[in-house]
Structure formats: structure tokens, C-alpha cells
Amino acid sequence: MTDSVDEGREAPGTDPLPESLKRLDFEAVLEMVAGFAGSSAGRLRVASLRPQDDDVLSDMARDQALEGASLIRRGLAFPAACLDDLSDACGLLSAGILCAEPDVLRRTGEALRVLSSFADEAREAMGAEASCPLLRPLVAKLPDIPSVARELLRITTPDGGLSPDASPALSRLTRFADRLRDSLSREASRLADRLSAEGVLRDTPPSIRNGRFVLPVIAARRARVPGIVHDRSDTGGTIFVEPSSLSEGGNRLQEMTVELQQEQRRILRDATALLRREQAALEAGVEAGSELDCIFARGTYVIESCTTFPERGRFELRALRHPLLPRSEMVPNDISLPDDWRVLVVSGPNAGGKSVLLKSIGLAVACCRCGLGACAGDASTLPLLRTVSVSMGDSQSLAQKLSTYSARLGEELEMLRSAGDGMLVLLDEPSAGTDPLPGAAMAAALLESLSEAGCRVVVTTHLGQLKTLASDHPGYYNASMNFDESNLAPDYRFRFGIPGSSFAMEIAGRMGFPTPLLDSARALAGDAFQLDRIIADLSRTLEEVRGERMALEARAARFEALSEELEQLVKLQEETVAGLAEESRKRTGRFLKELESRADSLLARIGREDREAAVRARSEIRIMVSEVESSLPRAPEARTAAVTSAPGVGDWVRVRGWNGAGRIEELRGGSAQVRLGSMLVEAPLGSIEPAEAPPGHARLAEWVLESPSPEVDVRGMTSEEAVEMVDRRIDACVADGMLLVRVIHGKGRGVLMKAVTDYLRRDRRVASFGMAEPAEGGTGVTMVSLRSGG
Numbered sequence: 001m002t003d004s005v006d007e008g009r010e011a012p013g014t015d016p017l018p019e020s021l022k023r024l025d026f027e028a029v030l031e032m033v034a035g036f037a038g039s040s041a042g043r044l045r046v047a048s049l050r051p052q053d054d055d056v057l058s059d060m061a062r063d064q065a066l067e068g069a070s071l072i073r074r075g076l077a078f079p080a081a082c083l084d085d086l087s088d089a090c091g092l093l094s095a096g097i098l099c100a101e102p103d104v105l106r107r108t109g110e111a112l113r114v115l116s117s118f119a120d121e122a123r124e125a126m127g128a129e130a131s132c133p134l135l136r137p138l139v140a141k142l143p144d145i146p147s148v149a150r151e152l153l154r155i156t157t158p159d160g161g162l163s164p165d166a167s168p169a170l171s172r173l174t175r176f177a178d179r180l181r182d183s184l185s186r187e188a189s190r191l192a193d194r195l196s197a198e199g200v201l202r203d204t205p206p207s208i209r210n211g212r213f214v215l216p217v218i219a220a221r222r223a224r225v226p227g228i229v230h231d232r233s234d235t236g237g238t239i240f241v242e243p244s245s246l247s248e249g250g251n252r253l254q255e256m257t258v259e260l261q262q263e264q265r266r267i268l269r270d271a272t273a274l275l276r277r278e279q280a281a282l283e284a285g286v287e288a289g290s291e292l293d294c295i296f297a298r299g300t301y302v303i304e305s306c307t308t309f310p311e312r313g314r315f316e317l318r319a320l321r322h323p324l325l326p327r328s329e330m331v332p333n334d335i336s337l338p339d340d341w342r343v344l345v346v347s348g349p350n351a352g353g354k355s356v357l358l359k360s361i362g363l364a365v366a367c368c369r370c371g372l373g374a375c376a377g378d379a380s381t382l383p384l385l386r387t388v389s390v391s392m393g394d395s396q397s398l399a400q401k402l403s404t405y406s407a408r409l410g411e412e413l414e415m416l417r418s419a420g421d422g423m424l425v426l427l428d429e430p431s432a433g434t435d436p437l438p439g440a441a442m443a444a445a446l447l448e449s450l451s452e453a454g455c456r457v458v459v460t461t462h463l464g465q466l467k468t469l470a471s472d473h474p475g476y477y478n479a480s481m482n483f484d485e486s487n488l489a490p491d492y493r494f495r496f497g498i499p500g501s502s503f504a505m506e507i508a509g510r511m512g513f514p515t516p517l518l519d520s521a522r523a524l525a526g527d528a529f530q531l532d533r534i535i536a537d538l539s540r541t542l543e544e545v546r547g548e549r550m551a552l553e554a555r556a557a558r559f560e561a562l563s564e565e566l567e568q569l570v571k572l573q574e575e576t577v578a579g580l581a582e583e584s585r586k587r588t589g590r591f592l593k594e595l596e597s598r599a600d601s602l603l604a605r606i607g608r609e610d611r612e613a614a615v616r617a618r619s620e621i622r623i624m625v626s627e628v629e630s631s632l633p634r635a636p637e638a639r640t641a642a643v644t645s646a647p648g649v650g651d652w653v654r655v656r657g658w659n660g661a662g663r664i665e666e667l668r669g670g671s672a673q674v675r676l677g678s679m680l681v682e683a684p685l686g687s688i689e690p691a692e693a694p695p696g697h698a699r700l701a702e703w704v705l706e707s708p709s710p711e712v713d714v715r716g717m718t719s720e721e722a723v724e725m726v727d728r729r730i731d732a733c734v735a736d737g738m739l740l741v742r743v744i745h746g747k748g749r750g751v752l753m754k755a756v757t758d759y760l761r762r763d764r765r766v767a768s769f770g771m772a773e774p775a776e777g778g779t780g781v782t783m784v785s786l787r788s789g790g
Contacts, residue, residue: 015048020390024362029323033372036300038080041087041286042293049294051369053386053422060134061371062309067132068299076125079118080293082111086143087286093279099268100275103160108275109152115142115285116149135295141288143281148274155267162264170263177256184249188213191243200224202238211257212250214240298371307373313381314339315456321375322360323367332377333494335361342451342475344458345466348500352481352490354460355392358426361458362388365424385456386422389415391430408432412446419453427459440465451475467499569775580710580738587737647672647688654691655683661691670721684725708732713744719755726756730765734786739767741784744777756782 017027034046052058085107092100100108122139126132155166164174188206192215195201202216209230217225217239219232228247231240242250275282301307305323310316319332331353337344346354364374365385374380391411408430415425430446431439440463447469450457459466470476480500482493509515647653651664655674662676673682712729714722726743733741745752760769765786772781 015050018050020362020388021050021366023390023392024359024366024388025324026363026366029363029367029372032323033297033301036297036304037293038078039083039087039290039293041083041290042080042297045290045294046297049370049372051366051388053369055384055386058369058371058386062368062373064134064295065298065302065371065373066309067135068295069302070299071122071125071132071135072296072299072303074125076121078289078292078296079114080289080296082107082114083286083289083293086111086115086282086289089275090279090283090286093272093276093282098272099265100272101160102156102162102268105152105268105271105275106156106158106160109149109156112143112145112149113153115289116144116146118142119144135292138288138292138295141284142292143278143285145278145281148278151274152271155271162267166267167263170260170267173256173260173263177253177260180249180253180256184213184246184253187246187249188215188243191215191245195225198224207240209240209242211254212242213246214242217241302373305373305375307367307375308378308380309368309373310376310380310382312384315341315383316379316381317361317364317374318377318380320360320364322356323363323375325356331492333357333360333492335494336496337477340475341477342456343447343469343473344477344479345469345499346458346460346479346481347462347467348481349483349490352483352500353492353494354481355428356492357481357494358390358392358428358458358460362390362424362426383456384422385424387418388424388426389418390426391415392426392428415455416446416449416453419450419455421454423455425450425455425457427457429460429462431461431463436463437465439463444469447476448473565775576740577710580740584708584736584738647685647690652691652693653688655681656687656689661694664688670717671724684721708736708738710738710740711742711744714752714756715744715746717752719751722752723755723759726759727763730763730784730786734765739786739788741786742772742776743782743784744780745782747778747780753779753782760784 021027030047030049033049034043037043037046052061089100089104089108089111092104119139119142122135126136126139155163157163162170165171185206192201192206195215195217196203200217200221202218204216206213206215208214212228212230214230215225219237219239222229222239222241225241225243227241227243227245229239229241232238233240307323315335315337317335320335321327321330321332335357346357348354360375364376365382366388368374368382369386374382391408412427412430419425427443427446430443434442443459443461443463443466447457447459447466461467467478470478477497478499479494479496480498482491482495483500484491647664647667649664649667652661653664653672653674654661655676658676658681660676662674662681664672665675665680666673668682670686671682671684672688673680674688675681708729710733712725714725717725722745726741730741733739743756745756747753757769760766760782767785767787769782769784771779772783776783
């Protein structure tokens with residue numbers, strides 16, 4: 001019969017393990033956890049763990065394990081081994097013992113000392129009052145009676161004996177007894193030497209019989225040694241006699257021994273009475289210590305098995321693992337089900353991992369409810385599932401006259417009787433052992449009844465009738481365990497949303513079944529075989545689509561990230577350019593005002609002074625014009641087409657950024673010197689274009705005031721052309737007050753970059769330069785910082 005896993009945890013050893021938990025191998029999980037406990041009481045508590053159907057108790061079990069794991073990570077270990085010694089002492093006290101043995105007292109004292117030390121370390125590790133609220137009260141219950149521990153350790157020796165210094169009287173009696181024993185031993189040895197020489201004794205040393213010193217006398221010569229006979233050898237040839245000369249000393253030693261034993265018993269009775277007065281504290285300590293041992297064992301399991309406690313949400317277990325399988329052999333699976341999930345139908349080949357998946361899901365839920373955690377990754381979530389009901393395996397019984405299917409029906413009937421919200425039902429092949437058609441119909445009706453009652457169901461099957469339920473039942477979903485057709489072997493991967501094929505024919509073929517037999521089987525299977533092939537083809541197509549979708553999602557995410565980065569760079573560049581333009585406008589305005597003032601002053605002087613003064617004024621104006629030419633910013637260089645034919649000396653051309661036409665006076669590599677009125681301008685060949693010769697005399701060209709671009713592109717130029725272009729651009733930027741120039745020279749073989757950087761090292765106007773950031777061009781761009789004030 002199936003059992004709902006909703007029993008609360010009772011006292012150790014009193015709660016039998018429900019059948020549902022047995023089918024999930026929950027007992028093996030508890031044995032694994034018990035291996036981390038250090039005391040018998042702690043292991044019993046672990047063995048009594050049961051999933052809690054009460055949310056408060058379940059949350060408490062979770063929090064206890066997490067607090068224990070936290071303390072373990074801080075280096076705290078619970079000394080569980082001493083609990084057994086403390087428990088033994090409590091058992092003796094409960095049995096009414098009056099005089100405990102010294103070794104019991106010694107072990108009890110050691111246990112009290114160790115637990116007291118642990119309590120101090122735990123309080124230090126827990127720190128503030130708000131930390132570890134569940135473990136703190138248990139630590140407080142550990143016995144903290146250092147005076148008792150010191151007394152027990154004082155009166156006993158490390159090897160478990162009673163210390164000779166346990167009391168002054170015991171110390172005195174011990175010394176007296178030792179001296180008297182030594183005296184008797186010497187006297188016995190003296191007598192033995194004399195009598196042995198006379199042939200009266202056997203060739204053996206004196207010994208002790210019944211606490212008395214005796215000599216081994218030959219029976220035939222007994223009369224030679226007067227005294228008391230204490231023993232005889234088995235053959236009767238040797239008599240052990242206490243000589244009369246030793247009798248009085250032996251009597252005194254015997255009396256001393258009696259007094260010594262009486263004092264020892266008194267000390268042990270007092271120590272036992274001391275423990276009895278603290279019996280309640282000792283028993284409370286054993287109870288709290290066993291609970292702490294259990295909690296620390298669970299905390300160790302949480303750490304070692306990397307378990308987690310999922311938050312409340314939809315069913316989503318990331319990287320789900322079976323806790324009993326080695327992690328190196330286990331294939332983790334992401335089990336993510338929709339919010340409206342009620343029934344999950346899992347299909348696939350035999351030995352494909354369906355039953356392991358069921359057990360992994362059931363153990364994840366059960367272990368979370370008893371403070372062990374699920375073997376799943378972070379970010380996992382679970383709906384409210386308080387109980388687990390399992391029907392799995394072959395439960396036939398000859399004694400009860402139950403077949404496989406009738407036993408399964410009995411389990412399913414119990415499920416229906418206890419069905420309700422918060423129950424997880426796990427069904428493995430519900431129609432196994434009967435006719436597939438009525439069995440499938442019965443299984444489908446069972447799934448509907450459980451779903452309507454509020455249960456969440458995971459069922460495994462090979463039947464096509466159950467696989468089709470998802471098409472017309474809301475909340476029903478298909479899933480499968482993947483099968484690698486290339487090598488005809490399962491890969492244990494969970495696939496949601498598509499049913500799986502059984503691959504019965506393929507597996508049989510791999511095992512060596514004859515081809516004619518397989519062909520006959522396919523013909524007999526008819527539509528069922530075709531359905532399996534359709535499912536297999538659909539599975540492959542789905543995997544390909546999923547792979548392509550994941551690749552597209554990855555590319556989209558990468559493009560989105562690059563887009564955001566580009567937007568940030570553009571915004572930063574716009575802010576930088578705006579700031580530089582504003583500063584350039586201010587500097588240009590100041591320069592023009594100064595120029596206007598100087599020009600007005602000169603013109604006024606021309607009107608007042610003589611001809612020579614006028615000549616000097618005109619000369620000074622020409623100098624000012626030259627300064628304007630070299631200082632004012634030139635227009636940004638546009639990348640338009642160069643002159644269509646090679647220019648020559650004497651050709652009329654226009655220079656971009658200047659008004660009017662001029663004649664080429666000299667060609668220098670990639671640039672030309674053009675006479676514009678009274679000024680001689682040098683410009684790159686790419687910035688000039690053919691022009692008609694103006695009528696009459698050419699007028700003085702007028703400069704166009706435009707802010708220079710902080711960026712200069714010298715790609716495609718020779719080294720000389722590039723250096724010359726950079727020099728002019730630095731001139732313009734210095735005149736405009738710009739402090740940053742971006743030189744684009746490209747990567748290539750590094751010729752242009754070397755020429756530009758060599759020139760920049762020698763230029764005093766340059767404060768510093770370096771390679772641009774990767775997002776701004778990297779080694780293909782050099783960023784130049786100019787000195788303030790030129």
C-alpha cells in the first residue's frame with residue numbers, strides 16, 4: 001500500500017519509515033547523512049528524520065541545517081563523540097548506581113570539559129544575538145558545570161583509574177600500604193634465598209595469594225617452614241605457605257588494604273552523588289547535544305552534497321541530481337515546468353533514466369521538507385508540495401495473493417483516498433502488468449482524478465494513449481528522456497515538451513536480433529511503429545530548432561550589449577565634442593576681440609602719422625594677417641573626391657575652407673603651395689579642386705572661421721604627408737584651445753604609427769600621447785594630449 005510522506009518526526013526509533021520513502025531509497029539517504037554524525041544518539045536522530053507536512057516545522061528544519069552549515073564553514077565542529085560517554089553516565093544514574101567506576105567518572109569529566117569548551121567557541125562563532133536563533137538555545141542547554149568536570153578529572157587518572165591523591169586520607173593510606181608491602185616483599189625475598197639454598201623451596205620467586213606473601217614450599221618438606229598454607233599447586237607437589245615471621249606484617253597490610261578500599265569507595269560514592277545532583281542538567285545536555293549532532297550532520301550533508309532549499313515558485317529544479325549517484329557519473333537535468341502544470345507524462349526508452357528522474361524529483365521534495373535540501377542548483381524554485389506519494393516497482397505478494405497489477409491498484413487507491421492540494425504523486429508505469437488498452441484507460445482516468453483533487457503528478461509510461469493526453473488536457477505536458485540514435489544508447493537528458501519513443505526495434509537490432517524478425521515486428525506494429533518514427537524525427541527537429549534559437553538568443557544578447565556600449569561611447573564623444581567646441585568658441589571670441597582692438601589702434605595711427613608710419617602700419621597688418629592664418633582654426637577636412645586630374649604648377653584651384661581661387665606655385669609630394677591673393681597657403685592635394693581663372697586680379701582670399709576637428713585621419717598617406725598633416729592639425733587645435741587630438745593612422749605594418757609617434761616625441765606642444773582604448777580604435781589610433789597654452 002502506498003503511504004503519504006506526511007508523518008511528523010517523533011522520538012528516535014519510534015517512527016517506521018513509510019513505504020513511499022522506501023521506494024524512493026530515502027533510507028539510504030539518511031544512512032549517508034548519519035555517516036556525518038559522531039554519536040549514537042545523533043545517528044538515531046538522523047535515522048528518525050521524516051518530511052514535515054507542517055510548513056513551520058519544515059522551515060525550522062531547513063533553517064537549522066543552514067545555521068549548522070554556516071557554523072561549519074566558520075570552522076566550528078561539534079564534539080559528538082563525547083555524547084556517548086555522557087549518555088552512558090546518565091544511563092547508570094537512571095539505573096540507580098551508587099558508586100560509578102573511575103573510568104566512567106573520567107570519561108564523564110572529559111565530556112563535560114569538551115562540551116563546555118565547545119559552548120564557548122559556539123557562542124563566539126554565532127556572534128550577535130540575531131545570529132543562529134535556532135542553534136543558540138540548544139548550545140545554551142549543554143551542561144556548563146566546570147566545577148564538576150574539574151572534580152571528576154582531579155580524582156581520576158588519564159587511564160581511567162582512581163588517583164592516589166583523590167583525598168588526603170587515600171594518599172596517606174596508599175603511602176603506608178606501599179611501604180609495608182615493600183618491607184614484606186624484602187623479608188619474603190630474604191627467606192626465599194635462605195630456604196632455597198637449603199633445598200626447601202621450588203625454583204620460583206615468592207608470590208602473593210589472597211593478598212598474602214607466600215613461599216613455594218616442596219610438599220615433602222612442609223615441616224621445615226612453619227606458617228599458614230594459602231594454596232596448593234594442581235599436582236600437589238608445591239604448597240604455598242605464608243611464613244609465621246610474615247604473618248603479623250601480612251595482617252597489618254590486610255587491614256591497611258581494607259581501609260584503603262573503604263576510602264576509595266567513599267570517594268567514588270561522593271563523586272557519583274555529585275553527578276546525581278546534576279543528573280537533570282546532564283540529561284538535558286545529552287538531548288540538546290544529540291540534536292546538535294544531527295543538525296551538524298545535516299549541515300555537513302548540505303555542504304558536501306551541494307544541496308539547496310528552493311524558494312517558493314513554479315516547479316523549476318536547476319541541475320537536478322540523484323543524491324545517491326556519484327556526481328562524476330550523474331547527468332544533471334534542468335526540470336522547468338509551466339505555472340499551470342498538473343500532470344507531466346515522461347516517456348522514452350527502457351533504461352533511459354525515467355525511474356531515476358522520478359526518484360530524483362521525489363527525493364528533492366522529501367529532503368527539502370526534512371532539512372536536508374535538494375540536490376539542485378541555485379535559483380531553483382518549487383511550488384507548495386507538503387507530501388509525496390509514490391507507486392513504483394513490483395509490489396506483488398504471494399502471501400497476500402497480490403499480482404503486480406493488483407498490488408499497483410491498491411497503491412493507487414490509497415493515493416485517491418489521500419489526494420489533495422500540496423501532494424506530489426509519482427507513478428512509474430501505472431498500467432504495467434495488465435492489458436495495455438484497459439490499463440491505459442484506467443491510468444488516464446486516475447491521472448484526471450488526481451489532477452482534479454489538486455495533486456501534482458509525474459508519471460512515466462511507454463503507452464501512446466497517455467502521451468496524447470497533453471493535446472486536449474490543460475495543465476498536462478509531455479516530456480521524455482533523450483536517446484542517442486547514432487549509438488543507440490540513452491544519454492539521460494531530460495527534454496520537456498515532446499514525447500519520447502521507446503526505440504524497442506532499434507535496441508533489439510543492436511542486441512543482435514535477426515533482421516527478418518525485426519521487419520516482421522515492424523509490420524505487426526503498424527501505425528504504432530510509424531508514430532515512434534514520427535516522434536523520433538520530431539525530436540531531432542526540435543533539438544535543431546532549440547539549438548538555433550539558443551544561438552540566435554546568444555547573438556542577440558551580444559548585439560544588445562554592443563549596442564549599449566556604442567550608445568554610451570557616442571554619448572561620451574558628443575559631450576566631449578560639445579565641451580571642446582564651447583571652449584573653442586570662447587577662445588576664438590577672445591582672439592577676435594584682441595585682433596579688432598589692435599587693428600583699430602593701427603588704423604587710428606595711420607590717420608595721424610606720416611607716410612612712413614602708414615607703411616609700417618601696413619607691414620604690421622600683414623604680420624597680423626599672417627598670424628591669423630597660422631592661429632585661427634581651419635575648416636574640418638571633408639573626405640570628398642580629389643581633383644580628377646593631376647594638378648600642375650600654374651593651375652587655378654580652390655582650397656576647401658577658403659574663399660576665392662588661387663594659383664599653384666609649387667608642388668611638394670602630397671601637398672601644394674597655393675597663392676591666394678597676398679597669402680601663400682599650403683594644402684593637401686585632396687583638399688583642392690580645379691577652378692576657373694577669375695577675371696582681372698585675384699582678390700585677397702578670406703579665411704572662414706570654423707572650429708578645427710579634433711580628429712585627423714592620415715591613412716593612405718606617406719610618412720611625410722602624415723607628419724605634415726598632424727603638425728598642421730596640432731597648430732589649429734592649439735590656436736583653438738583644444739587639448740586633445742585623435743590621430744587615426746590604422747594598424748597595418750605600423751609604419752605610419754611609428755612616424756607619427758616619433759614626431760610627437762619631439763614636439764614641445766605635446767604633453768603626452770598613447771594608444772586609444774580598444775573600443776576607440778586600439779593600436780590603430782593615437783590619442784594626443786596638448787599642453788595648455790600651446
